[in-house]
Amino acid sequence: MAHKQRKMDIAEAKKLLDKTKTFIFDCDGVIWKGDSLIDGVPETIDMLKSMGKQLFFITNNSTKSRAGYLKKFTSLGLNITAENIFSSSFAAAAYLESIKFDGKVYVVGETGIGEELDLLGIKWSGCEADKGKEVTLSEGLYMDHDKDVSAVIVGFDRHFNYHKIQQATLCIRENPGCLFIATNTDAVTHLTSAQEWAGNGSMVGCIKGSTQQEPIVVGKPSSFMLDYIAEKYSIPKDEICMVGDRLDTDILFGKDGGLSTLLVLSGVTTEDRLLSPKNDIVPDFYTNQLSDLLEAK
Amino acid sequence: MAHKQRKMDIAEAKKLLDKTKTFIFDCDGVIWKGDSLIDGVPETIDMLKSMGKQLFFITNNSTKSRAGYLKKFTSLGLNITAENIFSSSFAAAAYLESIKFDGKVYVVGETGIGEELDLLGIKWSGCEADKGKEVTLSEGLYMDHDKDVSAVIVGFDRHFNYHKIQQATLCIRENPGCLFIATNTDAVTHLTSAQEWAGNGSMVGCIKGSTQQEPIVVGKPSSFMLDYIAEKYSIPKDEICMVGDRLDTDILFGKDGGLSTLLVLSGVTTEDRLLSPKNDIVPDFYTNQLSDLLEAK
Structure with a gap:
């Protein structure tokens, strides 16, 4: 059964920003929905960068390379580099x-x-x-x-x-x-x-x-990408926050990896589903959308 | 661990023929290997038919219908009808x-x-x-x-x-x-x-x-085809013998269904593998090939 939960307030958001050196973002439902950017995302990313936070964007999509993915970020007006992107490819x-x-x-x-x-x-x-x-049959085909x-x-x-x-x-x-x-x-x-x-x-x-x-x-929910980021950039896992919109992939992936977790309601998970007694995956924090962090600057 | 086993002798073959009203044959490794008939199969089938036994041929191959399969039996000189064939199609x-x-x-x-x-x-x-x-991508494709x-x-x-x-x-x-x-x-x-x-x-x-x-x-190792045959033709299962060359499909299928079982060594299973302490699937009888039944007439 879920613990008692309520939406993250400004004090909690400040605390989260304070203790987090690195944010790992799921993309769909957090940064964009399909081809549309979610409100306030570019400003939030710019703020986090200006605060010196390290930002990674992970996606299970393998059809594009990081260079291919960068084009999507750039076309949406997001100012990041290919090194910040972890696609499953x-x-x-x-x-x-x-x-x-x-x-x-x-x-x-x-x-x-x-x-x-x-x-x-x-x-x-x-x-x-x-x-x-095509595999065209003939006798003894090998x-x-x-x-x-x-x-x-x-x-x-x-x-x-x-x-x-x-x-x-x-x-x-x-x-x-x-x-x-x-x-x-x-x-x-x-x-x-x-x-x-x-x-x-x-x-x-x-x-x-x-x-x-x-x-x-190698993609979510396996811990490979997380371990790779933590090791390559020498980041203690308790200084990383996983931000996602899915309980059973993003939040579970973060919790299993020892990260702090922030669920945003801008994707597939509703507040009712999160707070339902049937749900036993509880993020450390939840909020409507990523740009709520702007208020805590 | 396997029980002590030895190859079926003539007395046992006579007993098997006596108590069995219906034989269900796996095809590949029992009747043919690829496109080549296994020695003595047509004579054995003719003998069993002349003794009044009911014969069914089952195959997990779904690419052909029973009518399509009949052509293969006929081309190999086997004298049966489409009703004797149970393909997974x-x-x-x-x-x-x-x-x-x-x-x-x-x-x-x-x-x-x-x-x-x-x-x-x-x-x-x-x-x-x-x-x-092909699925050709375009924005909003549905x-x-x-x-x-x-x-x-x-x-x-x-x-x-x-x-x-x-x-x-x-x-x-x-x-x-x-x-x-x-x-x-x-x-x-x-x-x-x-x-x-x-x-x-x-x-x-x-x-x-x-x-x-x-x-x-619906195909092996599910019991559907077996139950269908037993019910449609009103055959008690203990009067049916399953003949196959694979321990983990044919013989297991027969044993799980309450049939007697005969393993033939003309397919994928060697005698060493059958008698290995690692094997725990034990057929009631085993013999080199189907035509060994000819001696028991």
């Missing part, structure tokens, strides 16, 4: 770097993953090159697979097909020690704001079904 | 008939499923009609889905694509009470005998990943 590449991976990768996904691997000089195949390939592949990354892919399924499956099943890495396992994704779309949980579920193996997940 | 249609389904079906899969639905007069869409469809669909059948599909994933997902998530039926969840399938191919476990895993729902499985 980057997380997959950073994971391989963290384990000193020196093999070749087979990629299921869109362009973001390959772009991030290129930046680290990691060899890869698949992705757009296997778009539209699909060759790349024996040099020692990791398969599976990200959201609108051009997912049986050729890719079989390639990924053969690499994982038959190449000794081949890693199976999922950028994320979200059931739904906001491909467009008009409806919910089947997410990378479907591509990953597919490869789980054929390989009977569990993937290494 | 038929099982999916028979399941809907058994629950007096009167809605419309969205089909992921190849031609067999639609052909079996047609024979029962059940309306359906999808399948080959959605082959090659995919309409068929609100009349109240069951989605997922079978093996070489033309699996994101359009089908999203259609199936929308029907299951958004149409109230919509059923999610899997013809089977096999990780691998023998598309050709040259290698193992990713099976319908991949297509089903995909839709599980996006809908977060578990399917109703």
